[in-house]
Amino acid sequence: MAEFHLLKVKMVIEESKDATTIVFDVPADLEQLYRFKPGQYLTLEYEEAGNLVTRMYSISSAPYEQKLSVTIKTKSPDTLSNHRDQILKQGAVIKVSPPRGMFTVKINPDKRAAYYFLGAGSGIVPLYSMMKSILEQEPLSTVHLLYGNRSYNDIIFRDALIDLNETYSGQFFLRFQLSQEGNRPLINTNRVIGRIDMKIIQRFLEDYPKQANTAFYFISGPQDMIHTTQQTLVEMGIHKNDIFVERNNNNTDLNKIETDISMVNSCKAHITLDGNEIDIEIKEQTILQTLLDAGYDPPFSCTSGVCTTCMAKLSKGSVEMEENYGLDEDEVADGFILTCQSHPTSDEIELSYDV
Ligand code: FES
Structure with a gap:
């Protein structure tokens, strides 16, 4: 607890x-x-x-x-x-x-990278903390933000973001995407009308090409926006290890995790990790989050069902994954699961990371 x-x-x-x-x-x-x-x-x-x-x-x-x-x-x-x-x-x-939380960025003053932040609504909050840190502490890196809201007045941190855009001119590139501004004329390229969709994301990435060999993509917002953005990036050929997703969005009620998965209230899990045998109870959280909360050190990277770093093999019981972009049908049929996405759907499970 x-x-x-x-x-x-x-x-x-x-x-x-x-x-x-x-x-x-x-x-x-x-x-x-x-x-x-x-x-x-x-x-x-x-x-x-x-x-x-x-x-x-x-x-x-x-x-x-x-x-x-x-x-x-x-x-x-x-x-x-x-x-x-x-x-x-x-x-x-x-x-x-x-x-x-695992949705973080490692700051390194010597790093030269292009960071793309794709957010909507209150999904901006964790991105805002990351962007300020990079702009202040990684002077060689660039930061690109596509931020969706209903209207100009709904934009959280609006004035602060505009200030950052001026302060870090040439390092910070900002675009507000507004879905309900009607037929108002565009005032400048910082404001574009329409919902964030595949075309908007592609255009944003084309308009702001990366200025470094390394690029990272951070997504935070409502579930449908996350899904569209993640899918678009994967289809554009962006490497899965470079995409990071925040699912624990602001205002998430831990007592009411929203998912279609019929997870059990409590599951007894027996887990093999680095040669150690662990018995642990899993409630609302994923298998990975439960282990991290208990102080264990399981492998993970993207936490969004893409990179497969958190893969383990299930030998007893059943789980369901929220998202799976990394495993193919044969691997799933063989019992492999992404623990960052998996919730138990049986009272007991057994799995091993050592496979
Ligand atoms: S940590 Fe990347 S798929 Fe689970």
Whole structure:
């Protein structure tokens, strides 16, 4: 189980008409524990209608900024907005669990890479933390953002992104993609009308060709946007190891993981990993996430069902995968699974990474 601490709200900032940033005061004795990597998230716990609610919120600050903040959607019917008066105010105290998450970027000041960020709605939050870190700490790299929203007023961090575009001119390339701006004329190339789809993504990548041999692609947004973007990149021949996807989107309720998979409430898993035999209970999380949360060191990379680094072989029971871009039909028939995508659908499973 995650450990929680009581953190005080230092500041509340309205970012757009339905997004708010909460800056936390982290006491000196917890500073080490709350160090984070760009792209990670915090888990917040609070009561709602008599029930304990646990939700993940992406961190919007960058580590070099020396502050800890999350940015949340406040108009969503089932978010902290219901507690606006109690929680979204300076001085409020919230139960918070330390940073987690595998959707991160490794910063290296000597690296020269082209980073493409493809986001929509509140999916921008982890990308924002990553982009600021790269722009500030990787001067040889370029950052390209395609960011989809309904309208100009819905854009989270709009003014801050425009400021970054000016400050890092020649290093940061920004395009707002607006789906409901009607027939308004385009003001400049930073704003394009229409939903993010295959053509829009292809055009964005053509308009902003990479200026380095190495390129990485980070996707964060609603499920359908993630699916379209991931598929487009794979079809364009982009190597699967270079695509990273955030599935634990902002405002995700850990008690209500949205999936069509009929996963069991609790599964006893026996797992072989690096010669060790592990017995562990799996609940809502994937097999990979359960092992990581318990402190084990299973192999993984993309966490989005593409690279197959997290592959294991199932010898007992059944699982279902949320996505599978990496295994072919024969491998699946032979019992191979992607543990970053797999939820048990039987009460007991056995699997091995050592294959
Ligand atoms: S970590 Fe890449 S497919 Fe699971």
